[in-house]
Amino acid sequence: MKRVYCNEKYCVNCHLCEIYCLAAHSPAPDLIKAFSPSDGIRPVARIQVEESRPRSMAVSCRHCLHPLCADSCISGALTKDPNTGIVLSDPEKCVACWSCLSVCSIGAIRKGFVAGRPVSVKCDLCQGREIPACVEACPNQALTYEDRGEN
Amino acid sequence: MPRSLVPPAFFVERVTTRCIKCGVCVRQCGFSVHAQAEPYGEVVSTEENCVGCQRCVVFCPTRALRIMENVHSVRQHPNWTAGVIHDIQKQAETGGIILGSMGCDKDYPIYFDRLALNASQVTNPAIDPLREPMEVRTYLGSKAPRVEVKRSGVTFRLQKPMPIGIKLETPIMFAAMSFGSISKNVCEALAKAATELGTLFNTGEGGYHADLRKYAANSIVQVASGRFGVDKEYLEVARVIEIKMGQGAKPGIGGHLPGEKMTWEVARTRMIPKGTDAISPAPHHDIYSIEDLKQLIDTLKEVTDYKKPISVKVAAVHNVAAIASGIARAGADIITIDGMKGGTGAAPKVVRNEIGIPIEVAIAAVDQRLREEGIRDEVSLVASGGIRCSADVLKAICLGADAVYIGTAALVALGCHLCGKCYTGKCSWGIATQDEYLSRRVNPELGVKRLVNLVNAWTLEIKEVIGAMGINAIESLRGNRLHLRGIGLNEVELKVLGVKPAGESM
Numbered sequence: 001m002k003r004v005y006c007n008e009k010y011c012v013n014c015h016l017c018e019i020y021c022l023a024a025h026s027p028a029p030d031l032i033k034a035f036s037p038s039d040g041i042r043p044v045a046r047i048q049v050e051e052s053r054p055r056s057m058a059v060s061c062r063h064c065l066h067p068l069c070a071d072s073c074i075s076g077a078l079t080k081d082p083n084t085g086i087v088l089s090d091p092e093k094c095v096a097c098w099s100c101l102s103v104c105s106i107g108a109i110r111k112g113f114v115a116g117r118p119v120s121v122k123c124d125l126c127q128g129r130e131i132p133a134c135v136e137a138c139p140n141q142a143l144t145y146e147d148r149g150e151n
Numbered sequence: 152m153p154r155s156l157v158p159p160a161f162f163v164e165r166v167t168t169r170c171i172k173c174g175v176c177v178r179q180c181g182f183s184v185h186a187q188a189e190p191y192g193e194v195v196s197t198e199e200n201c202v203g204c205q206r207c208v209v210f211c212p213t214r215a216l217r218i219m220e221n222v223h224s225v226r227q228h229p230n231w232t233a234g235v236i237h238d239i240q241k242q243a244e245t246g247g248i249i250l251g252s253m254g255c256d257k258d259y260p261i262y263f264d265r266l267a268l269n270a271s272q273v274t275n276p277a278i279d280p281l282r283e284p285m286e287v288r289t290y291l292g293s294k295a296p297r298v299e300v301k302r303s304g305v306t307f308r309l310q311k312p313m314p315i316g317i318k319l320e321t322p323i324m325f326a327a328m329s330f331g332s333i334s335k336n337v338c339e340a341l342a343k344a345a346t347e348l349g350t351l352f353n354t355g356e357g358g359y360h361a362d363l364r365k366y367a368a369n370s371i372v373q374v375a376s377g378r379f380g381v382d383k384e385y386l387e388v389a390r391v392i393e394i395k396m397g398q399g400a401k402p403g404i405g406g407h408l409p410g411e412k413m414t415w416e417v418a419r420t421r422m423i424p425k426g427t428d429a430i431s432p433a434p435h436h437d438i439y440s441i442e443d444l445k446q447l448i449d450t451l452k453e454v455t456d457y458k459k460p461i462s463v464k465v466a467a468v469h470n471v472a473a474i475a476s477g478i479a480r481a482g483a484d485i486i487t488i489d490g491m492k493g494g495t496g497a498a499p500k501v502v503r504n505e506i507g508i509p510i511e512v513a514i515a516a517v518d519q520r521l522r523e524e525g526i527r528d529e530v531s532l533v534a535s536g537g538i539r540c541s542a543d544v545l546k547a548i549c550l551g552a553d554a555v556y557i558g559t560a561a562l563v564a565l566g567c568h569l570c571g572k573c574y575t576g577k578c579s580w581g582i583a584t585q586d587e588y589l590s591r592r593v594n595p596e597l598g599v600k601r602l603v604n605l606v607n608a609w610t611l612e613i614k615e616v617i618g619a620m621g622i623n624a625i626e627s628l629r630g631n632r633l634h635l636r637g638i639g640l641n642e643v644e645l646k647v648l649g650v651k652p653a654g655e656s657m
Contacts, residue, residue: 011591012179012592013178014175015174016175016212019171019173019212035171054587140591140594140597141594141596142594
């Protein structure tokens, strides 16, 4: 399946991936409004740049073949789509127990809010977009969206 | 501590209604201008540090930033300009030489902009480059004045071996920029782009990194006064060997790469100890005459089995025509003339701005002299230093060059904004730095695409223009000054350039 990959050699630690991810997952029409929403609750970026200078690297969900987060989910909110392979979190079903957060080995799941309720949020590979927002925003092509033949 | 009198050169204007406090500017600035106490906290600026490189402006996702030149730092005065006053203040505070990078920023006339090209009308046909083949290929090296053959029956045999010609698919090459002054990623982008384009890149005087030797078929390696990185293999892998006698940005002085930029990788490539200063002496200590230069040319030819053309690079100085004549007679195959507007990683500002002559007049004078002496065909001429666009390439060729080098233009294609702070090693664009945090900003894959695009675009423009002139091969344009006319030049300038004034016909 197609995944987002980060080439650590060319990640420049700008965090633009986070910023555009946040905006893509905000109901607001533009970047500035996404960062100052009227309800005061800013969406959470689903990709995060981990840094230990000089190195940095953007980390997001790997959409694992056997996702521990889905196994651990007590409410059935986290599922792996058998057709696309994408691991998605359904905010309607999430009960915010944070089991998924504790089992994800790379820390790709974060606490967020949907409709004022705390839920787990994670990368959904930007459903409805051809290229995920983070990849599109990466100025140095450190992030790529490609199928490397891995399941 | 006494308060510094030197005002900030730039002001940072942050539109607070647009700023989302994301901190991209904080993380991208190589000079620590922007700062933020906590994520998504207020962003503040230390304007004294700003060099005006525009990295933050380009990267700000909400276009909240503007960098404005501080034009009102002194009372306006025609003689005592801001630049003059700030230099005095800096020197009064430090007692040192003022350093500068990139090319001369003094307002000298640009002769390229005072020369106009010709076109065909009515009496001679223009050529449509979209319909007919246009030849932009050229060859570097000594040209045989005549072909001598011996006939035996129906077979002909060459009496003398033909001199080596180095094929260039376009007359544009990448100028000498050393690993050390620029990052390895930039060296790689240049080397790979030259290979894709069928042209040459130049290692500069910093040795040739082992990882980049796969591009050696398109390399020019330099032998400079410091002899950094020179060994038998270095000479043998190269396509062309260049003896660097001088550099247009700093004629008459050597080079100095500070120990801070001397990472283990740079040190290993230069074959000197890590952390030491790399000092290239002002002269080659074994060259004090044309005869000495001939010895080095002969030595380099001998060790490479007479398979490599030897280039000699000199800065454009007042006596450049006579010097070039001597170089041709010393056995060089290529002469590179580097004009005063050429770039550098670091030079004293006074040297960069005040020494040398512009490339336009230098190349015209050299071409003229070599023609008068009947030795023009023994060498190729390469013009370098201040070539900014395809029109400059064409005009340089009309004035007598076989090909040109581009350095600054290539770096601009990779992101350089000419802030002129290469000597600090803090380049925010990741070009003139060895800092691992910064150098990753040039992704060679992206860089190669940009460089190839630039040179291809110029080459297309060159084809268009020579087609309009009714010429179908770039080599027919070389030294063809009848295709130039001077605009706003006085008689002496026209004479030196060897061109007629606009309005005067053939």
